[in-house]
Amino acid sequence: MVYYLLICRSLTYAQRSAKALEHAGITAIVSRVPAGLSPSGCAYGVKLSAKHISNALVVLRNADLHPLKIFVQYADGNFNEVSL
Amino acid sequence: MIYLDSAATTLQKPPGVARAMTWAVKNLSSPGRGGHAAAMAAAEEAFACRCAAARLFKMRNPENVVITSSATHALNIAIKTLARRGDRVLISGYEHNSVTRPLHEIGARVVVAASELFEPEMALHAFERRLTDDTKLVVCNHVSNVFGYILPVERIAEACRARGVPVIVDASQSAGVCEIDFERIGADFICMPGHKGLYGPQGTGLLLCARIPKSLLQGGTGSQSALFDMPDTLPDRAEAGTHNMPGIAGLRAGIEFVEKQKVQKIMAHEHSLIEFAAWELMKRDGVRVFYSEYGYCQSGVLSFCVDAMDCEIVGEELARRGIAVRAGLHCAPLAHKTAGTFETGTVRISVSAFSTKRDIRAFLDALDEILKKRRSSPKTG
Numbered sequence: 001m002v003y004y005l006l007i008c009r010s011l012t013y014a015q016r017s018a019k020a021l022e023h024a025g026i027t028a029i030v031s032r033v034p035a036g037l038s039p040s041g042c043a044y045g046v047k048l049s050a051k052h053i054s055n056a057l058v059v060l061r062n063a064d065l066h067p068l069k070i071f072v073q074y075a076d077g078n079f080n081e082v083s084l
Numbered sequence: 085m086i087y088l089d090s091a092a093t094t095l096q097k098p099p100g101v102a103r104a105m106t107w108a109v110k111n112l113s114s115p116g117r118g119g120h121a122a123a124m125a126a127a128e129e130a131f132a133c134r135c136a137a138a139r140l141f142k143m144r145n146p147e148n149v150v151i152t153s154s155a156t157h158a159l160n161i162a163i164k165t166l167a168r169r170g171d172r173v174l175i176s177g178y179e180h181n182s183v184t185r186p187l188h189e190i191g192a193r194v195v196v197a198a199s200e201l202f203e204p205e206m207a208l209h210a211f212e213r214r215l216t217d218d219t220k221l222v223v224c225n226h227v228s229n230v231f232g233y234i235l236p237v238e239r240i241a242e243a244c245r246a247r248g249v250p251v252i253v254d255a256s257q258s259a260g261v262c263e264i265d266f267e268r269i270g271a272d273f274i275c276m277p278g279h280k281g282l283y284g285p286q287g288t289g290l291l292l293c294a295r296i297p298k299s300l301l302q303g304g305t306g307s308q309s310a311l312f313d314m315p316d317t318l319p320d321r322a323e324a325g326t327h328n329m330p331g332i333a334g335l336r337a338g339i340e341f342v343e344k345q346k347v348q349k350i351m352a353h354e355h356s357l358i359e360f361a362a363w364e365l366m367k368r369d370g371v372r373v374f375y376s377e378y379g380y381c382q383s384g385v386l387s388f389c390v391d392a393m394d395c396e397i398v399g400e401e402l403a404r405r406g407i408a409v410r411a412g413l414h415c416a417p418l419a420h421k422t423a424g425t426f427e428t429g430t431v432r433i434s435v436s437a438f439s440t441k442r443d444i445r446a447f448l449d450a451l452d453e454i455l456k457k458r459r460s461s462p463k464t465g
Contacts, residue, residue: 010307010320011116012147015131030127032119041310044116 002050002074004082006060006067007033007043013065014044020063026052037071037079047073086446087408091229091257091385091434093279093286095408098341101283101334108333114326116306126329133336134319137290140343141274142265150291150322151332155256156182157300158275158291161322162252163223165298166272167192171220174211174249176235177422178228181415183254187223195219201423202376204236211240219249226264227257230419230432231374232358232385234262241270250295256280259290260342261351261383266292273297281350282342283437284335287328297322350437354384357435361386361444368455374423374430384439387430393458395429398451402431405450409433 008014014030021028026048033043048056050072060066071079087095108129113120115127134146143149152158159182167173169191175183177198187194197210211222222244226237241251250272255264260281266274272295278288291297299314303324308315315321342350362375370391376382390398399411412429413420420426433447 009317010147010315011127012131012134012319013317015127016145016147019135030124040308042116042307044307 002072003047004050004053004056005031005033005037005045005047005071005073005079006056007038007045007069007071009068011044014046017046017060017063017065017067020065021046021048021052021056021059024055024059026056026059028056034079037069037081039068043068085406085408086443088433088435088439088443088447089408089410090280090436090439091414091432092410094281094283094436094438096436096438097283097285097334098337100337100341101285104333104337105285105330108330112329112333114306114329116320117326126327129329129333129336130327133332133339136336136339136343137292140260140264140339140347141292142267143292144267147318148293150293150297150319151327151335152289152291152322153287153328154279154289155254155275155277156289158273158289159183159252159254160186161291161297161300162273162275163187163221164190164300165295166221166250166252168220172216172218173221173223174214174219175223175418176207176211176225178225178230178233178235178419179223179416180225180229180254180256180419181417182256183223183225184418192221196418196422198422201231201374202233202378202381204234204381207235208239208243212243215243215247215249219247221252222249223252223254225254225257226262227255227383227385228416228419229257229385230414230416230425230430231387231423232257232383232434233376234258234381234383237271238269245270257383257385260339260347261354263347266294270294278331278335278338281436282335283338285331285338288331288335290335291322293318293322299324301325345437351383353437354435354439355379355382357439357441357444358382358384358386358433360441361433361447364444364448365451368451370455370458371451374425384435385432386434387425387432389425389428389430390455390458393454395431398431398454401454401457402447402450405453407447407450409447
């Protein structure tokens with residue numbers, strides 16, 4: 001299964017983002033970001049299913065929440081950064 | 085024991101507070117320090133506490149709720165963010181040492197906008213008169229810890245905003261008792277303890293932020309670890325070190341209790357007890373009571389003095405009879421200087437949502453015994 005990982009500026013920001021997404025009916029899990037992906041070490045992000053990404057970005061934009069970076073995680077576990 | 089010292093700390097807590105703390109000790113590790121279940125559970129609890137505070141104080145963004153170890157900690161962050169050596173800082177005449185001491189330490193040029201007790205219009209004019217072009221900061225107590233005097237902080241903050249002067253509000257005695265609408269007050273920082281009107285445990289406090297504070301304490305935040313600088317985002321910037329998770333869990337339970345009870349109801353209850361106590365005290369000869377007949381100007385705190393009797397002796401005698409009060413200067417010598425009680429100090433009773441009329445009657449009975457004993461042996465104090 002393919003997921004998206006939205007990297008946030010802090011744990012609390014990730015929690016806010018997850019709350020906004022859950023409120024919109026999108027399952028979102030706050031999780032640690034793999035060390036190689038975080039811009040300055042030790043970060044948290046929000047993980048969600050790829051099928052919800054378009055809606056999720058709209059929800060977050062409307063809530064004035066902006067991820068620092070977005071990665072797609074493939075079924076093989078690899079990550080690729082995506083730009084909006 | 086009849087506990088009438090809630091202005092120091094609320095001793096009776098809602099049952100949920102101890103339950104939450106016990107659960108936290110057994111189940112929560114540290115938020116932002118891992119991705120395992122105990123760390124994520126801690127993260128959820130801390131976030132839930134911020135959200136509860138944001139709801140109670142009508143803040144849009146829970147990130148702007150910084151969890152501190154006390155109101156003093158919060159005030160130090162706020163004051164040291166906004167004041168420098170030589171800055172002209174305006175304060176009310178009722179500030180606690182947690183405001184005056186950091187300002188003294190910094191070397192700020194402190195100007196006191198003094199006004200009479202229980203005269204909010206005078207307080208506002210005192211600030212307006214002293215707001216000059218070189219005023220860098222205003223720090224104002226919402227409710228005096230000595231007299232329960234409620235200052236018009238919203239109007240004072242409005243006057244400051246009109247002049248572009250930042251404001252810090254010390255809500256140590258008002259959080260959980262007075263309505264505090266963060267957006268409406270428009271202060272730059274509002275500081276409060278978790279262990280008084282919010283019924284959380286000692287070791288907790290909140291700093292509500294309208295701007296990014298200076299980092300008072302540097303250390304690990306569990307975020308942006310590769311950087312030498314503290315993160316420039318909230319709450320991480322002001323929360324270095326391991327969080328007090330049992331404290332935060334207890335604080336959340338306390339805030340939710342206040343939310344459920346409703347601040348206006350708590351205030352009405354406390355005020356009715358203080359009104360009863362004040363009117364009864366005023367009937368006693370030789371007792372000077374600091375009470376406002378304007379109900380909207382006084383919270384659940386009441387000070388009094390007994391003629392020819394040292395306030396500490398009164399406090400001691402009350403304690404001997406099982407009545408817990410506080411006597412002396414209450415870490416607020418400035419308030420006493422403003423009200424004219426610096427030489428004598430006062431005895432202070434302060435109630436909570438759990439105080440009852442029976443508590444007040446027990447206090448009055450004990451005081452009557454002390455007054456009777458004083459009349460029969462005048463050389464006391």
